Amino acid sequence: MGEVRKLQKKLRQIENLEVKITLTPEEKVKISRKAELRSRLADLLLQLSGPQQNLGIVGEGKAEKMKRQVEAAHEAFPSQAPSASKISKGELQSKTQATPAPSARQKEAGSGGWGGEREEREDRQEADRQQETGPPPNVSHHCPEVSDACPALTPRDPRKEKQPEEEDAVFTTLKETWEKAKFRLRLLEGHSDIVTCVVAIENTVISGSRDTTVKVWHVPTATEQRNLGGHSGGVTCLSAPPPEYCRRLARTLSLPEKERFILSGSADCCVKIWALSTGQCVKSVYTFNSVTALCFVPEGRGYFITGSGSWGKVQAWSWHTLENCQSISAHQEAVTSIQSQGPLVFSGSAEGGVSVWENLCSERDPLRPLFHWTGQVTGCGGGQGSRLALSPRGDRVFLAYGRACIKILDWRSGSVSRLTNHSSVAGVTDCVHQTVGLLIGSSYDLASGESTLNMFTLPQCRYLVSLTCAEVPRVLCFATWLTGSGDHRWVTGGRDLVVWEQLPRSTKQRGDVTVRRDGRLDAPSLESEDSADDDDDDEESDGYGDEEGGDHRVCPNATDGEPGSWFRCVLQ
Template structure:
């Protein structure tokens, strides 16, 4: 078992090396051993599968045992901070709130104290009931009967939805043009915009799967993209004497610039120098509009869409800001060390962001070092978190309570991003042990597993975008080593899809586990590559110098 874990650790290190641009001869030698290590791991797994059912080992899929992992994390102190004025429609505000711990105090204390972890020991039906939106109401003279009838109706609807997605067909088209990893994708109408480590931003015409524009201007790898809504584009176009139909895209780069591109004319119309490598950004469509950026050093900054001047700079996180998303007037930032901050945009020309909550990696359960890459997707009072593990975390950002949603049946699975579209939660997952990649679909808001989509030679998915056409057809874009457009095909048509939909019975299970039952998932990374023991010791002893700010960006863009 120990050797299995060491092999898993080595494969994880190799996969992380492969996303670097510059490799030393020693690193190239390690990468060349990947096939050999996978073969040895498969042999050990086969041996173990004959002796016992071992949680977290990928062997014969039919013999594996998998448990759905859903656990509660520490609670938090009562809040004295009023909630934000607006949240996503359809989600009700939580009645229980928590007090935010300032970032400075977080650094002094090392994170939130643990206050009594609760164990969920309900049955599967109760899990579904617990996950439903709190606005579900029951009426009638016989509440118990009405509730049971409603549960039956919801179960029938879920069964129908699951059957529909198990028969889904997609046509895949490869977009060729980038010569390095694609780090970010955005969809705008019939266009897809991609940013890459090759320093370019490319615009693609989806119906024809052709490159429309090549936007060169950054001198460093492009790390993030964001698309302002049409009304804000029209306002900027008017100030620049451009067509009112002009659409703009924002790009952030390791060269410390945020650039604003006019897609129709294919030119950069504005450059903002941030003094820091830009690792995340989003557009907040409130009042005159704001650009929110995150830096490699953990800084969060706000910029006016009207004047493009800096409104605020905050040392918000200890490590690189790896994800920023907005939801109404709220802004969510996630960092490499696993921390999540929630901000309220007060729509001011000076210091518009006010910290509502800050949850450390200890609370979110996404800690593990500054080399991590947390991505987040907010929905009402919940935030879905992906942190390169076999699971997704669901953070209730007002209370600090968390749940774990299994996204792969083995600890060798890694989830690099998470996305919502319509009533779907999509969790891409890549298996380090065998190189297989899948898209796992869950229903919202219940977070119940629907099906898994895969295709031959599927690459690791680092970023994701989705939209729905006027006729209700799903179109998705996945980015990583390849950029692939997914177009949903009618089920009644004769055309065969390029994607295989399969139901993973192990993910279909919804049994609950206590925290102690899932320790293997976190312990894997504790095993050092024996070829790197000295290097690992030096890294731990040097502390901030070796693992300080900038480590995540060096890992991705070095």
């Protein structure tokens, strides 16, 4: 397992190196070894998945480290453990009745089922005894979704019996619909470097790239409409103000009220406001810091919030006057994601911290901090090249941080759950996005180079299907919208800018995307018991120098450090 972890770590480092604009000769040599490392990793995974392999035995070391290695092996090779879909309902109920407390179930789930024959035999004996004596008091016969994270069982309520059945029926119908979905892919060619951000406004897509340009695309014809040049550094983020705020700015600039504007942030420390109809830059704001995240807050007179790659600053700017209203050193490293939800603003950083702010709609200091959760709490602490992307929904925030799972943070309580987004630890999740009733997580396999979009229902987060195409590279950014007929249109950015167009059900045209289901993603979200376990693969040295390593998690009283490692890695 040690060599597997080292190879996975090296491949992560190579993927981060590939998105740099300039490379040293040593870095080019490392990238040239990518195919060789993938081949070695595939061979090791094949050997370790054999029936003769004993994954739980190590020569020496602490028992806790051995336990983590066994748990990681189970996550890496889930095919050796029975999937949830293959366990009968009766067996689930008997195991639930035989389980004295949810915490015991969680510990049992953490062991991954390896060497658990004695526990299974005891479960069967206990189930047989309960069939003779009857179930214990206050234990419900009706538990439609038994999971390792299932809360304490409650007595049976006949009035709610039909609700789970109805939910299952709706889920089954939705799953069958998506299993038959067809998509046509179209490549939008024009950028000369990696696409870092995308925004969709109806049938118009705006993309930003590290080639310093912002491009405007007409999706139905797959043509480039505008090339917005003016930044002197890589474009890192985009934001589209709502129409009513665009009308206010248009009136002050004596432009037609139907004019739409787009904001772009860049490593050149500027936020530029562009008029889409003409492609002209109408305003430019110098922030004195490299801009790595950007979000428009449609509250009051309007604000836009910028995140900095220098010292982790979060800054608020008035949409009316374009003046700086507030500047806070909120994070230790680069701010990599900012999103708004009503009057709330959420910021995430490279060290894994998440902050929640309330917009007071005041002229000065409009952001009031509500909560701050460090990387130790979120379990998203990373090393150089780390990037945290977030997507809020109610009391939850979905976090993608370059690992195989999606973290779900309850931002009020600080509790964290895991949502499986890849069938092995060799997977990387770069972005997570919400659209109508759906949660979409990108997944990239370090071992095979396959890129996948996994779809889950909202708010239940139940796995639906996976969409994959061999020609689509790693997905770094995502945008969605619906057509007039209700079909989905998506755009993904990375090394290529690709439009995903859902075809009508009645069409006989063959789709470009493979729709499949991975039963190993059916597992429900699990409460995270030890967030540090996700970063175990960063603890061992692999001889690759300083690209990734050490503990970069935030301490509550830490002082500001150097500019964020994510920013240095991808935009230097």
